[in-house]
Amino acid sequence: MSHQIWAVYLRELKILKTRLPMTLAAAGVTPLLYFVAFGMALGGGMTVDGEDYLRFLLPGLVALSSTTQAFSIAGEINIARFYWKVFEEIQASPVRDWAYVAGETLAGVTRGLMAAVGILALGRLFGVHLGLGPFFWMAVLLNSLVFSALAVALAMWVKEHATQMLLNTFFITPMAFLGDTFFPLDRLPQGLQAVLYALPITHASRAIRRAALGGTTDPIALALLALMFAVFFFLATRLVQAARD
Amino acid sequence: MSALAVEGLTKRFGERLALNAVGFSVEPGELFAYLGPNGSGKTTTIRILTRLTRPTSGRVLLEGRDLLAEGPAAVRRVGLVPQTLNLDRDLTVRDNLDLHGRFFGMPKARRRERIAELLAYAGLEDRAASPVKELSGGLQRRVMIIRALVHEPRILFLDEPSIGLDPAIRRQIWALIKKIQKGGTTVFLTTHYIEEAEQLADRVAFLCEGRLTAIDTPARFIAAIGRWAVDPAAGEGMEPLYFNDRRAAIAAAQAGEGGFRLRAVNLEDAFLRLTGKRVTS
Numbered sequence: 001m002s003h004q005i006w007a008v009y010l011r012e013l014k015i016l017k018t019r020l021p022m023t024l025a026a027a028g029v030t031p032l033l034y035f036v037a038f039g040m041a042l043g044g045g046m047t048v049d050g051e052d053y054l055r056f057l058l059p060g061l062v063a064l065s066s067t068t069q070a071f072s073i074a075g076e077i078n079i080a081r082f083y084w085k086v087f088e089e090i091q092a093s094p095v096r097d098w099a100y101v102a103g104e105t106l107a108g109v110t111r112g113l114m115a116a117v118g119i120l121a122l123g124r125l126f127g128v129h130l131g132l133g134p135f136f137w138m139a140v141l142l143n144s145l146v147f148s149a150l151a152v153a154l155a156m157w158v159k160e161h162a163t164q165m166l167l168n169t170f171f172i173t174p175m176a177f178l179g180d181t182f183f184p185l186d187r188l189p190q191g192l193q194a195v196l197y198a199l200p201i202t203h204a205s206r207a208i209r210r211a212a213l214g215g216t217t218d219p220i221a222l223a224l225l226a227l228m229f230a231v232f233f234f235l236a237t238r239l240v241q242a243a244r245d
Numbered sequence: 246m247s248a249l250a251v252e253g254l255t256k257r258f259g260e261r262l263a264l265n266a267v268g269f270s271v272e273p274g275e276l277f278a279y280l281g282p283n284g285s286g287k288t289t290t291i292r293i294l295t296r297l298t299r300p301t302s303g304r305v306l307l308e309g310r311d312l313l314a315e316g317p318a319a320v321r322r323v324g325l326v327p328q329t330l331n332l333d334r335d336l337t338v339r340d341n342l343d344l345h346g347r348f349f350g351m352p353k354a355r356r357r358e359r360i361a362e363l364l365a366y367a368g369l370e371d372r373a374a375s376p377v378k379e380l381s382g383g384l385q386r387r388v389m390i391i392r393a394l395v396h397e398p399r400i401l402f403l404d405e406p407s408i409g410l411d412p413a414i415r416r417q418i419w420a421l422i423k424k425i426q427k428g429g430t431t432v433f434l435t436t437h438y439i440e441e442a443e444q445l446a447d448r449v450a451f452l453c454e455g456r457l458t459a460i461d462t463p464a465r466f467i468a469a470i471g472r473w474a475v476d477p478a479a480g481e482g483m484e485p486l487y488f489n490d491r492r493a494a495i496a497a498a499q500a501g502e503g504g505f506r507l508r509a510v511n512l513e514d515a516f517l518r519l520t521g522k523r524v525t526s
Contacts, residue, residue, distance in 0.1 A: 007347035011333070014344075018335040018376075085331035092295050092325045093348035094317045244299055 004095045008103020012076065013110070027069050027115050031061045032122060038182055040126075049184060051213060058123045058130060059209035060181035062116045063143060067201050070112030070144040071172055073104055074151035078161045087243075097240040101152050101233060108148025109141065116140045135211035142225040143204035149232035150200075156239035180205035200228050246309050248273040248400050248431040249294070254303035256289050256455075263289045265455045266303070271400070271433055276426045278442040279435040280512065281452035282524050287435035288328060290452075291404045294433070295325045308399060321349060324398030324430075326389050328405040334378040338369060338388050341377060342395050349396035356395070363391040367421060383414035390421060394430070401425060403434040407441060419445055437524050439513045449512060453520040466515035474514055476506040485514060 016023060035057070043053035081087040090100060123130065130136070158164045178188075179201030185193050196202050203221035210218050247270040256264040264286045271277040279287050292298035294305055296312065296319065305312040312319045332341050339360060346356035364370045367387045377385060386406065393401055406422065407415040415438075422445060426432050436442050442449050443463045451458040459466070471487035473494035487510060488494035498505035516524050 003347065003350050007344060010347065011336075011344050014336055014340055015333065080333075084334060085327070085329045086333055088297065088327060088329075089331050089345070090348060091297055092320060092323075092327075093345070094320055094350065095348050096317060244297060 001096060001099050004099035005102045005106065008090065008095060008100050009106045009110075012073070012104065012107030015076065016107070016111070023111075024114070024118065027065065027111075028118050028122070030068075031065050031115075031119050034061060034064075034182075035122060035126065054123075054126065054128050055130070055213065056209070057182065058119065058128050059212040060205050062119045062140060062212075063179070063201055063205040063208050064176045064181045065115035065119050066112035066140050066144050067147045067176055067204070068172065069115035070108040070147040071151045071168075072111060073108035073148055074155040074164055074167075076107070077104060077152065077155035078158070078164050081155070082161050091244065098233075098237045100240055101149070101236045104152045105145065105148040105233065105236075108151055109144040112144025112148065113140065116144075130212035131215045133211060133215055135215070135217035136208060139204060139207035139211055139217070139222060139225070142222060142229065143200070143208070145229045146200045146204070146225050146232060149229055149236055153232050153236035153239055156236060156243055175199050175201050180209075200225060246273075247271060247306070248275070248308060249277075249433065250304075250306040250309075251290075251294070252304040252306075254290065254293060254305065255301045256286075256293060256298065257301045263455050264293075264300070264303075267452075267455075267457045268303075269450055269457060269460055271431060273431055274426070274429060275447045276422070276432040276434070276445055278446035278449045279433070279452055280437065280439075280442045280449050280516065280524060281435075282437055282522065285452045286455040287437075287452060288404055289455075291325070291327075291402050291433075291435060295323055295402055296320055297325075321396060322399045324393035324396070324401040326393045326401070326403045326406055328408060330382070330385050330389065332377045332385060332388060332392070335376060337374050337376055338364070338380070339373040341388060342392050345392045346395045351396060359395055359397070363394055366424070367391045381414075383410055383417065386410060386414075386418055387421060390418070390425070394425065398430065400431040400433060403432065405435055405437070407436075407438065415441075439511050439516075439524060443512050451516055451519055453516075453522055458519050459515075463512055466512055467510050470510050470514050470518055472510055474508050474510045476508065484517070487514065 039054045039057045043057065046053040048056040120130065154167055155164065178196055179199050181201065185196055185202065188196065203224050207218045207221040210216055249271040251270070252268050254264055254267040267290065279290065281287050289298065293300045307319065307322055342360045342363065343356060346359065364373050369387060372380060372384065377388065380388065390406065403422065407418045410418060419441065422432060422434070434445065446463060448460060448462050449466065450460045471489045473488045473491055474485040475488070475494050475498045476485045477483040486497055488497065494507055498507050513524055
């Protein structure tokens with residue numbers, strides 16, 4: 001089965017390669033603006049939880065960027081499915097549904113990790129250094145896995161590309177802003193905190209920040225991310241099956 | 246053993262009956278055409294025969310083995326050229342062919358060899374490195390056809406293979422399809438072009454409103470009606486008159502008022518006679 005996963009993954013890599021400069025630029029510009037606007041202009045000289053705000057913000061931006069970039073694989077799947085109908089070419093091959101999900105998830109993870117590396121490079125450029133031990137990368141990897149698998153599931157669930165755009169606007173963007181990325185969750189009302197605690201990015205931000213600033217990990221956050229990944233992967237596989245009417 | 250045997254194939258989409266107990270068989274090496282107007286169930290049939298859509302009921306035997314019970318590996322024996330162009334437009338022709346071979350688990354050496362063969366076969370060697378989006382519609386259609394052959398299927402399904410192409414390119418596509426059949430591959434194609442079915446098919450099945458009406462060779466369908474048709478020039482709903490003898494047809498045409506048109510009988514006449522509808526309606 002590994003050749004099937006590799007074939008699906010390779011297709012996405014080849015497509016990514018054809019528009020790599022554009023993808024990198026698009027992935028970098030928003031975090032750069034956040035970094036300058038929130039980190040330097042608004043938060044300059046401020047401390048959060050005893051940390052300089054830029055050091056607090058950078059792990060949040062890693063979580064945010066890896067989330068949005070991993071999730072962006074949904075757009076690629078939609079284009080292949082609704083516009084170019086390439087999804088049908090894969091459906092008409094012996095590629096197993098779960099192998100398809102695995103290949104697309106890996107493609108999302110690749111984008112998520114690339115985004116994380118880009119943000120870290122940006123931080124270095126501004127003199128912000130983080131601890132990049134195995135716990136840090138484990139948290140980034142799990143976050144990318146969660147949002148890639150979720151992206152595949154939602155891309156299979158939507159019936160048209162416009163719905164996908166709505167999901168980005170009403171679900172991913174608010175989550176990316178509120179999920180412990182730009183400010184600690186305890187600054188929000190209790191009720192809202194409870195809601196946000198159920199979101200995967202909240203746990204990813206916490207795990208990434210703890211590993212980046214303290215070198216330790218948040219095992220509960222990692223376990224929850226692993227569980228969410230398993231659920232979304234299973235769901236995505238079922239939805240690929242259901243795409244055969 | 247038949248290359249393909251279909252028994253009682255039925256597909257419902259909610260209340261709509263898209264296919265109604267369709268049954269037929271295709272012999273090895275045969276070029277079998279499924280002729281019917283738009284919306285008659287042609288694409289639904291092909292989607293079921295390539296496992297893209299589940300039937301409501303019925304059985305499909307591919308070289309004697311149950312296609313629907315066999316699992317995804319069954320499609321290794323099947324090649325599909327869908328109606329819509331579905332190539333990766335940003336990737337090159339070679340990348341598209343190579344990815345197809347990878348999806349079907351072909352080893353690298355065989356994949357390379359096969360791609361080189363097929364590019365030469367379709368006269369596309371000089372376009373192998375071109376991104377698909379730079380090719381004309383006719384060339385993209387050719388790439389789609391050879392892509393479906395990369396994994397060496399036993400039966401090739403073509404859904405309206407020349408739709409939207411101009412007549413000259415259409416003939417090139419027909420020549421390629423004939424060449425594939427001569428190479429030993431069984432071909433199943435759907436069309437609503439009368440001439441396409443007449444020119445290419447060994448046998449033709451008439452499909453109308455999800456029901457299979459008749460199966461025969463184009464020559465026998467036509468012979469059953471006559472050799473010549475006289476169309477009344479006026480009156481849209483008027484049926485043509487059919488004759489075996491040309492002189493009788495000419496006499497009938499001259500005797501009529503308002504002008505008549507004499508022409509050879511074609512499959513459209515047979516379709517009209519058997520279903521009461523036109524393929525091109």
